[in-house]
Amino acid sequence: MISIYTGAVHTGKTTSLRAWAKESVGTGGFLTPDRNGSRVFENIATKEVIPFQVDSTEHAATLEVGPYVFLKSTFQSGIKVVAEQIDNALYDTIIIDELGKLELKGEGFAQIGYMIAQDYLNKHFIVIVRDSLVHQIAQKFEFPCYSVIRDTTKLLPQ
Numbered sequence: 001m002i003s004i005y006t007g008a009v010h011t012g013k014t015t016s017l018r019a020w021a022k023e024s025v026g027t028g029g030f031l032t033p034d035r036n037g038s039r040v041f042e043n044i045a046t047k048e049v050i051p052f053q054v055d056s057t058e059h060a061a062t063l064e065v066g067p068y069v070f071l072k073s074t075f076q077s078g079i080k081v082v083a084e085q086i087d088n089a090l091y092d093t094i095i096i097d098e099l100g101k102l103e104l105k106g107e108g109f110a111q112i113g114y115m116i117a118q119d120y121l122n123k124h125f126i127v128i129v130r131d132s133l134v135h136q137i138a139q140k141f142e143f144p145c146y147s148v149i150r151d152t153t154k155l156l157p158q
Helices: 012-020 074-085 110-119 133-140
Strands: 001-005 027-031 038-043 049-051 060-063 069-071 093-097 124-130 147-149
Touching: 001 012, 001 133, 012 027, 012 093, 012 124, 038 074, 049 074, 060 074, 060 147, 069 074, 074 093, 074 110, 110 124, 124 133
Parallel strands: 001 124, 001 147, 027 093, 093 124
Antiparallel strands: 027 038, 038 049, 060 069
16 A cells, blocks of 8 residues: 655645654655754664765765755665565564655655555555645656655554
């Protein structure tokens, strides 16, 4: 099952999903909350937090989208987390925060988009996508079926 959780930019999608995940059992994946003005990568299962958004002059191995600069290594960490959790029976639901402009270009977490399309019958994937990109993301990764959710109360109870 694929649920695309959507809304406009900076409307609290990550914050509301974090609260939902905290009350859920069997939920993995990752969130990319804003902490002190920069995005970090937060593994939902382990609570590990690693740097994600950086100043462009700090690191060479980065990807840029608009004014934002992200560490390539953190994208690889996200891909690894999702790949491991897809194969782990402990996780029924996997949250991906988020698929967007980089993924439409085949960068960032794009590999995860293809994983979702392959494994959507085995897990419940909740994917954050800004509202203006929902149909482009679904088409790019050939999601066979998906629901669009704008409110965490519409997600399946855990």
